[in-house]
Amino acid sequence: MNNLRQYWHPVLWSKEVADKPVPVKLLDQPLVIWRANGNVSAFYDLCIHRGAALSLGWVNGDQLACGYHGWNYAADGSCTRIPSLPPDREIPAKARAKAYRVQERYGLVWVCLDEPRQDIPEFPTEFGDPSFNWEPYTSEGQWRANAARMIENLADFSHFPWVHAGILGDPDQAEAPAITLTETKGGFQYEIDTPVNKFRPNSAAKQLYTVILPFMVTIQRRQPGSVERHTNIYLCTPVSNHETKFYRLAGRNYRDVKTDDQLNAQHRRIFEQDKRIVESQRPEELPLDLAEELHLRGPDTPAIEYHRRLKQMGIEWL
Ligand code: FES
Ligand SMILES: [Fe+2]
Structure with a gap:
């Protein structure tokens, strides 16, 4: 069996974890993310003493203190102080918080709830390219939809x-353009020509789609004959089977004719259009058996490949 707990999922932007513990949910599990001395930790959001949420506590030096009776936990989860006990009383060995693997990369906090099967996915090189501007175009949100349904939509x-x-x-x-799939590290790729139509008379762009299993899609757009490039990176985090947090990192190496506000408003509008549809899909969990839906050879090639790869990985919903 393969479990989504064995993959790295982004749960917060790094900048969201400052001096206060932050509650999040991943794969239906409550977590508290906290930072001390610059290092981020992820615990199950529950104090072993009386089951209070540790996220209601506070950071005390390099420890996390529970908000109920003030027990202190070190980053490895061990309890280091029980204020109600006299100093000569030993701290019970069972007094521990459950700590999970956590890493910061690409400005995000990533958590893996179990033994990882693969590393955090690699971002395209333009993410570190100083000629690209990313900051104004990043966004995030949450949909009442399954993470794989969202990836299927992004790839469609x-x-x-x-x-x-x-x-x-x-x-x-x-009529959908014909595409050819190629294997890439951890996923697959295909390029489409953005058709020139009456709404986009000057846009003969090429868009390279890369799907990285289980839940990442990048779309790299270029204009033939121009150095202008635009990249979208989408990450979908399974909060539960039916709730997904998404992170979008978008960068471009040119100034668009539209303002940043106009570009962001357009993206939000497009994403709202998708959200209505994807939240309506049933069954909510993406069926891993291709026979359960009707797939068309040609237009549905990316969806067919995505389903096939998820099934091959042995992914099971919660
Ligand atoms: S419940 Fe956490 S210290 Fe008592
Ligand atoms: Fe869409």
């Missing part, structure tokens, strides 16, 4: 003329 392009008519697609040109 035959919905553009219908869900994003007038922005990304034209109902009069609904």
Whole structure:
């Protein structure tokens, strides 16, 4: 059996973890994320003493203090102080918080709840490229949908003329472009030509899609004959089977004719259009058996490959 607990998932932006413990949920499990001396820790959000949420406590030097009776826990989870006991009384060995693996990378806090099967996915090199501007375009949000349903949607392009008519697609040109899949590290890739249509008369861009299992998609756009490039990185975190937190990191190496506010508003609008549809899908969990839905050879090639790969990995929903 393969379990989503064995993969790294981003749970917060690094900057969200300052001097206070922060509660999050990952794979239906409550966690508290806290920082001391610059280092981030992730605990099960429960104090062994009386079961209070540790996220209601505070950071005390390099320890996390419980908000109920003030027990202190070190970063490895060991209890170092029980204020109600006289100093000569030993701290019971069972007095521990459950600590999980945690790392900070790409400005995000990543948690793995079990023995990791693979490393944190690699970001494309433009993420560290100083000619790219990322900061104004990053965003995040939460949908009442399954993480794999969101990835399937991000990888799908035959919905553009219908869900994003007038922005990304034209109902009069609904035929999906032909694509070829290639294997890449931990996933697969394909390129589509953004069709020139009446809504996008000057946009003959090429978009390279990369799906990294289980829950990452990057879309790298370039204009043939131009150095202008734009990259979107989407990460979907399974809060539970039916709730997904997404992180979007977007960067471009040019100034668009639209302002940053206009670009962000357009992205939000497109994402709201997708959200309505994806939250309506049933069954909520992406069916891992291809026979459960009707897939079309051609337009559904990325979806078919994504389902196949998830199944091959032996992923099971909670
Ligand atoms: S419940 Fe945490 S110290 Fe008592
Ligand atoms: Fe969409």
